[in-house]
Amino acid sequence: MCFLFQGKSPKKKQVKKRKKRTYQRQKQFCKICKKLVSQLPRHLTTHKETDPEMRKLEFLSPKRRTMFLSKIRKEGAYLLNTSSASTDVITSRPSVTKKKEEYEFCPNCKFMYLNLKKHLTRCKGIGSKKTVDMKPGYETDDMILIEEVLNNMKNDHIFELIAKDRLILEYGSRLLAKNRKEKNIFYHVATKMREVGRLVDQLRSQTQGSIKQLEQCLEPASFPKVVQAIKVICGFDPVKNTYEIPSLPTKIGFALKELKRIKNIWSNYSTSKYYTKRIIVTRSTTMRDKLSERTNGTRNVPYLKHPT
Ligand SMILES: [Zn+2]
Ligand SMILES: [Zn+2]
Structure with missing residues (x-):
C-alpha cells in the first residue's frame, strides 16, 4: 500500500507555463x-x-x-x-x-x-447625442437630475412635457436628494416622473389643451378630471370594478400628495415675503403713532421694546 502513494498520481495534469502577456501601460x-x-x-x-x-x-x-x-x-x-x-x-x-x-x-x-x-458596431456614443439636442429646454438647474435622469430618458412626447414642467422637475429633484444612496435611484426617479407626466398628457388630451401644466391639475376644480384621467391610465374596468395595473392609482395618489406639498411650499414662500413686509409696516406705523402720542403728551403710552 505504501508503494502506491510514493509515486506521482497519473491523473495529475501537467500545467504548461504560459508566457506573461506584455502590454504597454499608458497614462x-x-x-x-x-x-x-x-x-x-x-x-x-x-x-x-x-x-x-x-x-x-x-x-x-x-x-x-x-x-x-x-x-x-x-x-x-x-x-x-x-x-x-x-x-x-x-x-x-x-x-x-x-x-x-x-x-x-x-x-x-x-x-x-x-x-x-x-x-x-458596439459604440453607443456616451452622452453625446442627447446632451446636444435637449440642453436648452430644462426648467431646472439640478445638474445630476439633468445628466443622469433626463439625458437617459426615452425621447418622446412625455419627455418633452416633463422637460418644460417645473413642478415635475422639482419633484424629481427632491426625490433624488432624498434617496441619493439607493440602488437604481436614477431609474426610480425617471419612472416616478414619467408616471406623473403620463397623467398630465392624458389630462391634456381629455381637456383638449386647456390643462397644460401639472400645477393646473392640483386645483380643486380639476379633481374630477384627474380621477377620470387616472382611470384611463390604469385601465379601469367599470364592469368588473378592477384596474389593469392595480398599484398605479396608489402610486399616482402619493405622488400628487407630494406635489401638492411642494406647491404649497412655493406659494407659502412667495406669500411669506408679502406678509412679513406687511407685518413690519403695520408694526412700525402703530409704534410710530404710539410714540408720537407719547411725545405730544396726549396719551400716556409706555415705551415698548417688542411691539405686539
Ligand atoms: Zn487633474
Ligand atoms: Zn465610439
Missing part, C-alpha cells in the same frame, strides 16, 4: 488640470472640492461610476489626441509600433481606434 489625461496621470479615478478625487462635476462621483452606483469614469477618460483623451503639440495618443489598445496618424476618431464617443469599423 490617462486629466481634462481638468491638463496632466498625464497613472491612476485617473484616484486622481479625480483630488478635484472633488473644486469641480462640481467630480463631486457627484461619490453619489453614483458602481455601474454608473464606471460609465462616468469612462466618459471622463474619453473626454481627456480627446483633448490630448486633438492637440497638435503632443505626439502622444491615448487609445483602448496602445501599440508601440503604430503612429498617431493610423488611428481614427469615433464620431460618437470621440475616442481613437485602430479598427474603427469594428468599434462602431
